[in-house]
Amino acid sequence: MIVVTGATGNVGRELVRTLASAGETVRAVSRRPERTPEGVRHWQADLAEPVSLRTAMEGADALFLLVAGEDPRGILDVARAGGVRRVVLLSSQGAGTRPEAYPHPVAFEDAVRRSGLDWTVLRPGGFHTNTYAWAESVRAERTAAAPFGDVGLPAIDPGDIAEVAAATLRQAGHTDRTYELTGPAPITPRERARAIGDALGTPVRFVEQTREEARAQMLGFMPEPVVEGTLAILGEPTAAEREVSPAVEHILGRAPRTFADWARRNVAAFR
DSSP: EEEEETTHHHHHHHHHHHHHHHOOOOOOSSSSOOOOOOOHHHHHHHHTTTGGGGGHHOOEEEEEESSSOHEEEHHHHHHHHOOOOEEEEETTHHHHHHHTTHHHHHHHHHHHHSSSSSSEEEEEOOOOGGGGGHHHHOOOOOOOOESSSTTTTTBHHHHHHHHHHHHHHHHHSTTEEEEEEEOOSBBBBHHHHHHHHHHHHHHEEEEHHHHHHHHHHHHTSOOOOHHHHHHOOOOSSHHHHHHSHHHHHHSSSSOOOOOOHHHHTTGGGOO
16 A cells, blocks of 8 residues: 555646556545545645644555655654555755755655665656746736746656656665656756747747846745755756756656657646
8 A cells, every 4th residue: 555645746646646547555645635536545634744644654555755844754653653664755856966955855865764664765856847837927928937048957747757656666676766857858948938839839938037036936935045946956057957867767668758748738727
């Protein structure tokens, strides 16, 4: 039995579907009630309150864990007491490249590695789904705004992360491994806007924000240290942050999907 936390998120929702389709018994955990695929039971619990996870963990073998809450050791203690022996952590690329800006993922990684459980850490970079932030402006004005319009990074399809997570939860050979996860090639914000326009069949105008404009917008939903770290990655990525990882292809036996493919599959959000 596999427990999936963050089951309503971009990765968790896809992971629940992938595991259920493979015949796994899945418990989908999130803070609010959510419809789940047939045969999958939803459990309402909050990672900020590890005690709320107890019943969801009972009899489970494996856990997919988000970086959420302030007590990773408490979460892992509850998981271990329930029978969990394997944990796959969805961390962040920044935990490796800029740990000072991403202390929360670093703390979760440390707790997982010290937990006594079999563990795997997944470190994706930017998600293709981050461009949902453009959905309203694309629908209303056919425009998309972002800073650093010509800086390319190898963002990844959350569906690919979910498939990697499913493989590492179900297959041997991934214990004590940390995988950097990226898409197949760097792509710039300007190129992403063009790909959405191609999927729509009508041009989307790219508007380049200043760093300060982007910073002010991001502070509305992200803490300042994470905003600064994110802007540093977006504007002045290191060589490691630009690098395309072979991990997705190594684990799944296929190349990661392109942003253009993601845009075609999700174009309805931008119509």
